[in-house]
Amino acid sequence: MNYIGIDVGGTSIKGGFVSESGEILHRFGFPIEKGLPQEEYINRLADLINEEIVKNDYRKSDFAGVGIGCPGSIDSELGVCDYSNNLQWYGLPVVSIIEKRTGMPCRITNDANAAMAGEAKFGVGKNYRNLVLLTLGTGVGGGVYIDNHLYGGNKGKGAELGHTIIAMDGEPCSCGLKGCLEAYASVSALIRQTKKAMEKDKNSLMWDYVAYDIDRVDGKTAFECAKQNDKTALEVVDQYEDYLTIGLVNFSNIFRPEAIILGGGLSNQREYLTDALAEKLKAAQYGYRHTPKVELFVSELGNDAGILGAAALFID
Ligand SMILES: [Zn+2]
Structure with missing residues (x-):
């Protein structure tokens, strides 16, 4: 099974198709242009995910889902970016937009929590439990x-x-x-x-x-x-x-x-x-x-x- 990982940063949104062993099979992304309505960034991300899957001969069933790491205060249960200081996002329902537009399951967490998960599964922390x-x-x-x-x-x-x-x-x-x-x-x-x-x-x-x-x-x-x-x-x-x-x-x-x-x-x-x-x-x-x-x-x-x-x- 593969995974889609999305790294939301202050200046760009970067994504990758990731294999079971943590290899990035394909990369995509776009720069953050300030001033767009906040939902537009997520609409664009969802459309890009759909396009990249087709363009690279994958099927949606090849992926367990779309994971997103985002700076700011994130409600992982509701899938909402409650507040992101440097992106100026407020109450943005990221998970429901991605799920509706891609038809794939989506999960979101704070960017530091995502980095923790990455190091624990694929990086220097992979042999440790705590x-x-x-x-x-x-x-x-x-x-x-x-x-x-x-x-x-x-x-x-x-x-x-x-x-x-x-x-x-x-x-x-x-x-x-x-x-x-x-x-x-x-x-x-x-x-x-x-x-x-x-x-x-x-x-x-x-x-x-x-x-x-x-x-x-x-x-x-x-x-x-x-x-x-x-x-x-x-x-x-x-x-x-x-x-x-x-x-x-x-x-x-x-x-x-x-x-x-x-x-x-x-x-x-x-x-x-x-x-x-x-x-x-x-x-x-x-x-x-x-x-x-x-x-x-x-x-x-x-x-x-x-x-x-x-x-x-x-x-x-
Ligand atoms: Zn403080």
Whole structure:
């Protein structure tokens, strides 16, 4: 049996026909043109799915269904995108539109939950039964996999791990609250921390790295200069990892997963990130001498995690 996986992003909708073993057999998609009525994006997606099936000599019965990963607050039970900040979608009944127009079953979840399902079924998490995934990007997304199943919670709204609070009255978060993990451990937060440290140390190598233009600071600036042993960059990275570790410790203590997977832009730092975090995590979690170790990995599926994870919504 094959699956159709759809990855809704801020700038494009990407889709793929996915085999049982997680191979993407065929890709399709279209850019998001702002300003269309919200239903139009889903109508267009449904029509494209119908066309691609015919054009590539498949039949609808070759597919178990259409899985969709979508940013924002998703009601997986009703199949509705209740609210997506960057797409400006409100109460969009995605599943009923797709089912009506394609005649195929459809399931939808939050994009981080989809990435979790993808890593668990096809990626670095495939040999584990209990997993946590954090995506470190503009925000911090979270997904939880318990006893071989994606955890959804009430209406599938579960696992907003980025908005667990790590500091009372702390830094303001994009969600309107204060002190969320996202406000400390997202790439946006790292950029803010990097700029602040650079303002204090005009001799840091980081100035050289961004050609003395502070607007060019990105998620790599502190990491790349820390690798060159710049003292201020090392401090930024160390502090950033301390913040992230608070989240990792909390999720380890709540779920006791076999592994935590880090995705998103920052996961490109690979072992440079996970080795330091593993040390910090080991020392900080409850009863570490007497409880099983929590492995730390970076995402294996990269840009395909969204398509594969959405497809995996149809694999039990
Ligand atoms: Zn928040």
